[in-house]
Amino acid sequence: MPRVFVLVLLLVIWVPAGLAQTTPGADAPCVGGNASSPIKIEVFSDYQCPACRAFYLGTMRLVLSEYADAGKVCVVYHEFPLNIHPHAPQAARYGHAALRLGIRQWSQVTDAIFEAQEQWAANGQLEPVVASALSREDMDKVRKLAADPATNAAIRRDIELGQSREVNSTPTFFITGKGKTEKVAGVVQFPILKRYLDSLLGQ
Amino acid sequence: MAWRVFEWIARLALGALFLYAGYAKLRNPFVFEMAVDGYQLLPPAGVIVVARGLPWLEVALGLWLWSGWKLPYSAAFTALLLGAFLVTMAITYARGIEAACGCFGTSEPISPRTLARDSLIFLAAAGLTGRAWWGRRRKSSAESAPA
Numbered sequence: 001m002p003r004v005f006v007l008v009l010l011l012v013i014w015v016p017a018g019l020a021q022t023t024p025g026a027d028a029p030c031v032g033g034n035a036s037s038p039i040k041i042e043v044f045s046d047y048q049c050p051a052c053r054a055f056y057l058g059t060m061r062l063v064l065s066e067y068a069d070a071g072k073v074c075v076v077y078h079e080f081p082l083n084i085h086p087h088a089p090q091a092a093r094y095g096h097a098a099l100r101l102g103i104r105q106w107s108q109v110t111d112a113i114f115e116a117q118e119q120w121a122a123n124g125q126l127e128p129v130v131a132s133a134l135s136r137e138d139m140d141k142v143r144k145l146a147a148d149p150a151t152n153a154a155i156r157r158d159i160e161l162g163q164s165r166e167v168n169s170t171p172t173f174f175i176t177g178k179g180k181t182e183k184v185a186g187v188v189q190f191p192i193l194k195r196y197l198d199s200l201l202g203q
Numbered sequence: 204m205a206w207r208v209f210e211w212i213a214r215l216a217l218g219a220l221f222l223y224a225g226y227a228k229l230r231n232p233f234v235f236e237m238a239v240d241g242y243q244l245l246p247p248a249g250v251i252v253v254a255r256g257l258p259w260l261e262v263a264l265g266l267w268l269w270s271g272w273k274l275p276y277s278a279a280f281t282a283l284l285l286g287a288f289l290v291t292m293a294i295t296y297a298r299g300i301e302a303a304c305g306c307f308g309t310s311e312p313i314s315p316r317t318l319a320r321d322s323l324i325f326l327a328a329a330g331l332t333g334r335a336w337w338g339r340r341r342k343s344s345a346e347s348a349p350a
Contacts, residue, residue, distance in 0.1 A: 051301060169301035169312060182234050183310040186241035186302040192250055196233035 028158070031103050032068025032075040039073045039177040039200050044080040044162045046170040047091035048121050051187050053114045055171045059190045063197070064107075072201060077110070078158040080170050087124050090146075092155050094130045097145035101138060108133040109142070175200075206334055210274075213331040217281055218268035220324065225261030227308030232258070238305030242295050260284075275335040282328035289321050 030037070043060065045052040060075065067073040079096055081088035091113055098109035112133035113126070120126045131139045145151055165174065165183070172185045177200035228235040236254040239245070245253065264284065267277040288306075295302050296313045303310045304317045311317060 171301075182231070184234070184237050184241070184303065185310055185312050186300065187243065188237045188240050189247055189250075191247040192236050192240040195236060195251075199233050 028076045028078060029099070029103075030068070030074035031077050031099065031106055032064040033071055033073045035074060037068070037071055037074040039067075039175065039197060040076065041073055041173055041175050042076040042078060043171055043173040044078045044158075044165075044167045046080055046082045046085055046088050047095060047110075047113050048085035048088040048117065049082065049170045050117070052171045053117045055187045056110065056114050059188060059193055061111075062190045063193065066194075067197060073197065077106075078162060079155045080159060080162045080167060080172075081155070082170060085121075087121060087126060089155070090126055091120075093146040093151050094126060094142060096151050096154055097142045097148070098130075098134075100145050100151070101141055105134060105138055105142070177201075206338075210331060210334050210338070213327050213334075214268050214271060214274065214278070217278075217324070217328055217331065218265045220265070221261045221268065221281070222265030224307050225258040225265060228254075228258035228261070228305075231308060235305060235308060238303045238308075238310075241300070241302035241305070242291065243298075243300055243302070244291070244295075275332065275339050278328060278332040278335045282325065282332045285321065285325040285328050289318070289325050292318060292321060 028042075030040075041060075041063065043055075045056065063073060064075055068075050077095075077099075079092040081092045095106065095110060095113065099106040109130055112129050113120070116129045120129050127143075130142065134142060162172070169185055171187065172183065175182050175184065175196065177197075232255065235258065236250055239254040239257075240247070240250045264277065264281055268274075268281060292304065292313050296318065300313075302313055304313045306317065306321070
């Protein structure tokens with residue numbers, strides 16, 4: 001009898017501890033769609049990586065407009081600045097700061113940063129690019145949030161999350177739907193990704 | 204004798220490898236489509252044709268190797284196919300494209316490790332081809348020799 005009591009006690013202590021454990025960065029918000037969408041796409045991306053630019057502008061923007069806006073897909077973007085890109089950490093700070101302000105601001109800043117990638121990657125002048133996408137008021141807020149240590153900490157959590165999920169290159173994305181998760185590395189064209197999303201949605 | 208053992212082992216091992224590779228891709232064809240697309244070599248229609256056809260070709264080739272029927276031809280075809288895979292992977296890697304190898308239906312990226320592994324498999328297939336053609340030539344010259 002005392003043994004049973006000890007076992008129950010251990011379970012009572014252990015189960016809530018287990019439930020309380022969360023993966024760092026896993027609670028990131030959807031930048032398109034909502035948390036109850038049947039499919040979740042988590043992208044680990046680096047603003048200075050040309051492949052991430054092609055993937056965002058050519059594929060993910062269409063996923064956002066055709067699937068996320070319809071509530072079919074929740075898109076999560078995780079910052080994963082690579083060491084080989086000197087301006088990527090600063091771009092990640094601006095991107096994350098914009099996300100803290102709102103999804104609309106994130107979208108505006110991400111569009112601007114990726115579209116002008118070649119330019120700021122060469123001269124390091126990121127601030128004018130970000131400023132061109134936002135109102136003066138929003139830009140002031142983004143500037144402050146980008147300098148906030150909490151932004152750096154959030155980016156670090158994203159990087160740790162990527163490392164724990166064996167992300168070795170960018171873009172790498174995880175598609176979760178129908179109870180399973182598939183990891184995909186590299187750029188995928190929209191018509192090909194669309195076929196997989198439609199198969200998950202049963203269309 | 205040693206060559207005969209090599210022929211048997213190589214034939215069965217390559218056959219098993221191709222059967223497994225084909226099966227792994229057929230299990231999740233849409234994921235394999237994304238892996239093929241990652242090589243950035245084909246338009247969407249081409250990606251779909253390759254991704255849908257290749258796994259069946261691999262299964263058929265695996266069964267053909269296992270059957271041992273017309274081995275010089277099945278071995279040569281295997282070596283050619285593996286050579287084509289290897290060249291495609293090497294070009295993609297040299298272009299700096301971060302793509303998944305797609306070899307066994309997983310998200311394993313193209314790396315020096317995957318290139319070395321595929322080179323070894325290609326060498327085994329090339330060796331089997333050489334051995335199968337040599338054996339065939341020896342057999343036919345023995346048959347045509349005057350009694």
